[in-house]
Amino acid sequence: MSQDSPITPRATDYSQWYLDVISAAGLADYSPVKGAMVIRPHGYAMWEHMRDDLDRRFKDTGHVNAYFPLFIPVSFLSKEAEHVEGFAKECAVVTHHRLRAAKGGGVEPDPESKLEEPLVVRPTSETIIWHMYGQWIQSYRDLPILINQWANVVRWEMKTRLFLRTSEFLWQEGHTAHATSAEAMDEATKMLGVYTEFAREILALPVIPGVKSASERFAGALETFCIEAMMQNGWALQAGTSHFLGQNFAKAFDVTFQTQEGTREHVWATSWGVSTRLIGAVIMAHSDDTGLVLPPTIAPVQVVVTPIWKNDAEKADVMAFCEQVVAALKPTVRVKLDDRDMKPGAKYYEWERKGVPLRLEIGPRDVKQASVFAAARTGGKKEGMPLEGLAQAVRAKLDTIQGELYTRALANQQARTFRPETYAEMSAALDGGGFFLVPWHDDATAEQKIKDETRATIRCYPIDAQAEAQGRTCFYSGRPATHMAIFARAY
Amino acid sequence: MSQDSPITPRATDYSQWYLDVISAAGLADYSPVKGAMVIRPHGYAMWEHMRDDLDRRFKDTGHVNAYFPLFIPVSFLSKEAEHVEGFAKECAVVTHHRLRAAKGGGVEPDPESKLEEPLVVRPTSETIIWHMYGQWIQSYRDLPILINQWANVVRWEMKTRLFLRTSEFLWQEGHTAHATSAEAMDEATKMLGVYTEFAREILALPVIPGVKSASERFAGALETFCIEAMMQNGWALQAGTSHFLGQNFAKAFDVTFQTQEGTREHVWATSWGVSTRLIGAVIMAHSDDTGLVLPPTIAPVQVVVTPIWKNDAEKADVMAFCEQVVAALKPTVRVKLDDRDMKPGAKYYEWERKGVPLRLEIGPRDVKQASVFAAARTGGKKEGMPLEGLAQAVRAKLDTIQGELYTRALANQQARTFRPETYAEMSAALDGGGFFLVPWHDDATAEQKIKDETRATIRCYPIDAQAEAQGRTCFYSGRPATHMAIFARAY
Known part of the structure; x- marks a missing residue:
């Protein structure tokens, strides 16, 4: 469908509705590479707000960021028995490092550039990271290591769905190393708590923190914790996981440390991650038949200002007032002035489909009253808001909308x-x-x-x-x- | 070498000095994957500060971020003749999407999972992006497109050097589409200006903006602009490039638009990028035989506070005062209190090698005088600074250090x-x-x-x-x- 097409109602076809919402808001596109998506600017900006907030939470809990290689030697994957079982079937494998001209035009892998050992594009980074930890950890003084990585990963998927299941996705993966089992377990549950709060406060998702059954565990974990969210159709969506890995990876990569008492022991580990799949969760949890609905916290544009005029004299007054409104909001609100020469109704339609939480309509009468007319994306009666104290009123309204979304999602979850x-x-x-x-x-x-x-x-x-x-x-x-x-x- | 080993002096062996500085500061490590590095937390934090500052500059000039797939079909690369010539020889090629158990243990690519068309891991993204632009651009109303991407890229390198030349690196790549040649040329030179200011203000690098000769141009560009920096040994380092691509990629991917006059024309393009190689430039431009020297703007820790005491009574007083100092600085300075139970000299040694711009030494006498003793990483006499007005004095001192680094680098460049x-x-x-x-x-x-x-x-x-x-x-x-x-x- 094109960006202007109508959106299929949820009741008619929930899956098609989801894709229509994404298209109408310009969040993502399929790419020519099977199962890989293009995250368009409006979708990527949502991810930026999620990332920035999460990153702050990680740093507040003592973590630092680092970056590990994209490629992993295949032999590394085999070192942890369950891990290779879990990931070998969906790996992109690099086998050559050069192209050459092909007979009949185009290019092909140069057979002379075949790698001695194939490389896997990381589906997750435990193996390469634990190889490096083996070089960095000698004694208890080197512990704990509390590292997070923001990265792209690849898991070859046969059935894909934008954001929810794609061959390549963006995520963060925390990988920590500890001297004791108890400390690693504390870390795994602490990060579950960070994810739970993030989902509730920022994504307005009333997630349920829990423990996975053995068959749903991460490949190589002793315990997998997760947060589960309910979508509007009553289906579940796993929104984040935190794993207690025991000593499995330390043993596979022989990572030991000298304890304070002088003995040598294997290191204890956790890993934890959330991904761009969260964007899919937000879309499915909050949007409606009109299009995208966004929690203000992650909305790329929180407030759109739409001027209304009939003639040039009105236009001058209205635009001058709009500039005042934007100036008042700009320091604390992500505001956009839509001064395009289009009918107001067409603008409303477009911004509603893009999920902008609050629209401020400003016509000649509003200018006279030194106030604006505010329409919330979540519905309800439009409200007049005076220019004086506008920023505070707008921020309060955005908080109210954020709260409404959470309350609605919670009501849906409880009712179902x-x-x-x-x-x-x-x-x-x-x-x-x-x-x-x-x-x-x-x-x-x-x-x-x-x-x-x-x-x-x-x-x-x-x-x-x-x-x-x-x-x-x-x-x-x-x-x-x-x-x-x-x-x-x-x- | 280990993190505690002495650093080879520049005069003895400049190349070894560079590697020693990186190791002593814990910035990066080689990985088991040929030519790919691990960016360690202290090095990655430098990148985060660069990225955040650049990202703000990009957004201030009207750009938005997006994300395109890591993989590119090989046939895409061939569509622009010079482009494939420039990149085909150094590509990582994905040929399979699954592993299977190998005879004799381990895993190997499953022959049944061979891809119909091999995929290249992006060495740069012009081809995949212009394929997508072809779907997004119909009329002049869709222009300009001003998109930037933060991503990892892979160029298979035979001779590698940490940060300066690695098989995988992190970068940003801007890709813009315009209705006219003049507008695209304006964009390319505008971004050259953004890079120039960034390098001078943030990295303290007095770079020289210029134009590349035809033989040094980007593969597929009509004109390549660059900023060149001089290292301490008088060698040059290309620190960023901005390309005017003309209509080359629009023609290769047949991307046309309807003009305001109703005609159809090919779209005009630019691309521009800087990478983690900038970290190498900063190291080589400013560091000394003691180790890393960092511009305060990108220093992960700008100020380290080191308490000094002889007994428990002194310790209590000194630590209480240190806490006051940290509290005063924290809102506006990246400050770290080093309260480890180590000799002060050993701490100084470590933080100097990590390039922390300013050290505040605090002993019992300083507590009595309600002041601190400040030592700049760039040398000069230590200064007493009273607690009253400390944050302002520290920020002024950091500005001075930043200025000194720029002045020194400029003097080196002019003298040579x-x-x-x-x-x-x-x-x-x-x-x-x-x-x-x-x-x-x-x-x-x-x-x-x-x-x-x-x-x-x-x-x-x-x-x-x-x-x-x-x-x-x-x-x-x-x-x-x-x-x-x-x-x-x-x-």
């Missing part, structure tokens, strides 16, 4: 969280979407069977609900419950 | 810029380093001959010196001079 008594009850209800919170007896075979039968998976064992499992019986097997689990269909 | 009368005179002097500013008759054959004989290349035709060429004769051929040229040996 069910507690079925039986497996049959859940199976019958799954097509309608939702989170199904049930007492569960941990069993990978049963989990696989449920997935095969219903396409529902265990999204997590929600941390806050675990006490409930005590004394209850599994909704599937009738055995004593080991956990409370959330089942759902997921992106 | 020569105006030889003859080719023989230049040849004899080249081993001593320096810029050789000469009247020149443009001639690619002669240029190549000089390069073969002396390893000196034309770094640029400096913009400010071109008027001088009028009426003069070429120092090499005796023909009428077409330009003033700077010859030098270069990194």
